[in-house]
Amino acid sequence: MLSESENTALMQVGAGTLMGELLRRYWMPIAAVAELDDNPTKQVRLMGEDLVLYKDKSGTHGLLDLHCQHRRADLSYGMVEDCGLRCNYHGWAYDESGACIDQPFEETAHPDANYKDRIKIKAYKIEPKAGILWAYLGPDPAPLVPDWEYYHVNGYKQVIMSYIPCNWMQCQENSIDPVHFEWLHSNWGDRLLGKDGPYAPTHLKLGFDEFEHGFVYRRVREDTTEEDALWTQGRVCFWPNALFTGFFEYRVPIDDSNTLSVAIFNNPVPGDEPFEQGRIPYWYSPIKDEKTGRWITSHIMNQDFVAWVGQGTVADRTQEHLGESDRGVLLMRRKMLDQAKLVADGGEPKGLIRDPAKNHSIHLPQVGGPREVNFGDKEPTAPRNRHLYGQPQEVLDEMDRIWAERAKALT
Numbered sequence: 540m541l542s543e544s545e546n547t548a549l550m551q552v553g554a555g556t557l558m559g560e561l562l563r564r565y566w567m568p569i570a571a572v573a574e575l576d577d578n579p580t581k582q583v584r585l586m587g588e589d590l591v592l593y594k595d596k597s598g599t600h601g602l603l604d605l606h607c608q609h610r611r612a613d614l615s616y617g618m619v620e621d622c623g624l625r626c627n628y629h630g631w632a633y634d635e636s637g638a639c640i641d642q643p644f645e646e647t648a649h650p651d652a653n654y655k656d657r658i659k660i661k662a663y664k665i666e667p668k669a670g671i672l673w674a675y676l677g678p679d680p681a682p683l684v685p686d687w688e689y690y691h692v693n694g695y696k697q698v699i700m701s702y703i704p705c706n707w708m709q710c711q712e713n714s715i716d717p718v719h720f721e722w723l724h725s726n727w728g729d730r731l732l733g734k735d736g737p738y739a740p741t742h743l744k745l746g747f748d749e750f751e752h753g754f755v756y757r758r759v760r761e762d763t764t765e766e767d768a769l770w771t772q773g774r775v776c777f778w779p780n781a782l783f784t785g786f787f788e789y790r791v792p793i794d795d796s797n798t799l800s801v802a803i804f805n806n807p808v809p810g811d812e813p814f815e816q817g818r819i820p821y822w823y824s825p826i827k828d829e830k831t832g833r834w835i836t837s838h839i840m841n842q843d844f845v846a847w848v849g850q851g852t853v854a855d856r857t858q859e860h861l862g863e864s865d866r867g868v869l870l871m872r873r874k875m876l877d878q879a880k881l882v883a884d885g886g887e888p889k890g891l892i893r894d895p896a897k898n899h900s901i902h903l904p905q906v907g908g909p910r911e912v913n914f915g916d917k918e919p920t921a922p923r924n925r926h927l928y929g930q931p932q933e934v935l936d937e938m939d940r941i942w943a944e945r946a947k948a949l950t
């Protein structure tokens with residue numbers, strides 16, 4: 540059980556807080572690249588900071604304070620220019636470094652005063668990779684945006700986001716909680732489908748090991764042994780805020796009470812021919828059934844969301860009764876607090892990648908490796924997303940077309 544002060548320290552994400560400063564050492568996924576192609580400005584809130592993300596006409600991305608330095612107008616209603624973003628109120632303009640590059644009336648009234656040189660807006664680094672825009676809110680020098688092997692699998696990528704109205708830490712605790720698969724997904728999932736059969740094979744043994752990019756969790760169930768990949772390889776609770784089970788599920792802190800779930804899927808396509816995806820689609824998956832006002836329960840990650848929001852906006856860890864199934868959760872909480880203290884003392888936390896020579900197609904453990912495409916005799920269709928509710932028809936149509944074309948080329 541955690542003390543009240545440890546509980547508070549674990550959940551706070553603002554600048555200057557213990558965990559907030561640790562989290563600021565890592566790149567966070569905050570939007571899809573294609574979103575900014577559709578609309579060049581987007582208001583975002585990240586770790587309690589209100590910001591505007593934009594793509595200017597020369598293709599440069601920027602991430603600035605939401606409020607203009609002049610009289611605080613909302614820059615997400617601003618205009619993108621060849622270079623930078625211009626406020627819609629009186630036309631002050633900024634570039635991605637946060638420099639004020641134009642103040643139309645000031646420059647007319649006092650051409651030699653160079654008032655703009657004394658104005659600087661808060662600006663953060665932003666970098667595209669794998670269809671995602673990654674933001675870094677920490678001190679310089681920034682580490683590299685990691686390049687995972689997963690991004691290089693020949694597949695169809697899509698980015699799926701959901702707004703979850705609870706603190707990020709209880710979402711991340713789910714990343715190191717093997718037993719919940721048996722109950723939340725297998726047993727409850729079956730009951731939701733009206734199946735009243737026997738319960739799923741139960742867990743017999745759990746194992747947890749730390750590695751550079753998080754923890755590996757291992758399990759033996761009634762139907763598996765220690766020879767099984769679920770034990771020999773395990774799955775990845777990814778440090779500091781994701782789960783990797785063959786795709787990434789990031790839990791990005793919006794503020795102390797809200798989390799952006801960012802899932803990065805890469806479905807292997809038929810055949811070995813290289814697959815180039817011009818535009819990686821994105822979609823927002825709703826979590827509430829508007830008719831009933833209840834949470835959506837039909838998809839795997841939606842079931843997780845039900846558990847997380849059910850713990851309260853911020854889970855009160857002083858009221859828990861932990862058991863043997865929570866060994867991984869305890870391990871992770873302790874590591875989070877230790878690493879946060881390390882950062883507060885001026886140290887470098889784990890998992891940062893700074894050497895460009897090493898930042899290429901980095902392997903993460905994955906049960907079964909990249910998923911095979913095996914159609915047998917059946918007409919190939921693209922896999923439907925079983926994890927998140929509401930996959931748009933246009934994404935399904937595009938996938939089906941690609942799968943059919945590539946399968947045909949194989950025959």
Ligand code: FES
Pocket residue numbers: 607608609610611612626627628629630631
């Ligand atoms: S408030 Fe932005 S230019 Fe005046």
Ligand SMILES: [Fe+2]
Pocket residue numbers: 713719720723724839840843
């Ligand atoms: Fe889950």
